[in-house]
Amino acid sequence: MLQTVAQRFRGSCMMLMHQSGNKVMFLGSSFLVHPEGYMLTAARLAEDDHGLMVVPPDTESGFNPVTREEVSPVPVKVISRDVTHDVALLKLEPDLEINMPEAVLGSGETDPQGGLLMSLGAPFGYYRVHKVLAAQSILSGRVKSHSDTNLIIFDRRVQYGDIGGPLISVEDTQVIGVVGGVFDPLELEDRDPPEDVNPINSDLSYATSIEYGAALLQEDLNGEES
Numbered sequence: 001m002l003q004t005v006a007q008r009f010r011g012s013c014m015m016l017m018h019q020s021g022n023k024v025m026f027l028g029s030s031f032l033v034h035p036e037g038y039m040l041t042a043a044r045l046a047e048d049d050h051g052l053m054v055v056p057p058d059t060e061s062g063f064n065p066v067t068r069e070e071v072s073p074v075p076v077k078v079i080s081r082d083v084t085h086d087v088a089l090l091k092l093e094p095d096l097e098i099n100m101p102e103a104v105l106g107s108g109e110t111d112p113q114g115g116l117l118m119s120l121g122a123p124f125g126y127y128r129v130h131k132v133l134a135a136q137s138i139l140s141g142r143v144k145s146h147s148d149t150n151l152i153i154f155d156r157r158v159q160y161g162d163i164g165g166p167l168i169s170v171e172d173t174q175v176i177g178v179v180g181g182v183f184d185p186l187e188l189e190d191r192d193p194p195e196d197v198n199p200i201n202s203d204l205s206y207a208t209s210i211e212y213g214a215a216l217l218q219e220d221l222n223g224e225e226s
Helices: 002-008 211-225
Strands: 013-020 023-032 038-041 052-055 074-082 087-092 116-121 133-144 150-154 166-169 174-182 205-209
Touching (some): 116 174, 150 174, 205 211
Antiparallel strands (some): 023 038, 116 133, 116 166
């Protein structure tokens, strides 16, 4: 079952980068959601609309070097950003024909607690490890943050490079969230730690429920049709 999910989304998760002059900086992860080249990522990664690009993953299944000395970046533009819920809709600049599965976006509400999940991302891109990795987890719970954002909690500690990647329901083989980071309730609630309480060292992570990203996509598709 896990192998089926990995194969279905193979090639859809990409490294998000920013180019300024001759310098290229890794930002995080992003993923395709529509054959017309639409992608989703975290809004905080897509603050600058100029110089954004994505790098498709190396989909070879063998042992490959951790760092790719040559890559083929594809320019992207920011279509819209939902800063409150930390999701952004991007689109590939070239008019490419993309072969991808249909109905990749699911619902953040249907999977049961304890349901099997998979996340994709380039966790160590900041260290020039240019590899998209798949990781298994379970759905630990759901909460609503102080910004009224629906969050999915899962039992894996993500890395910075995972932010912006997809959280996938293994049962439905659909994306149910956009990976946001390590679950720190104090940070999410914008609160200081209580006195005489040890700092939180969480092994849990969270993803923003996919409906916010789906709404951005549908809004732009509807705009193109009118």
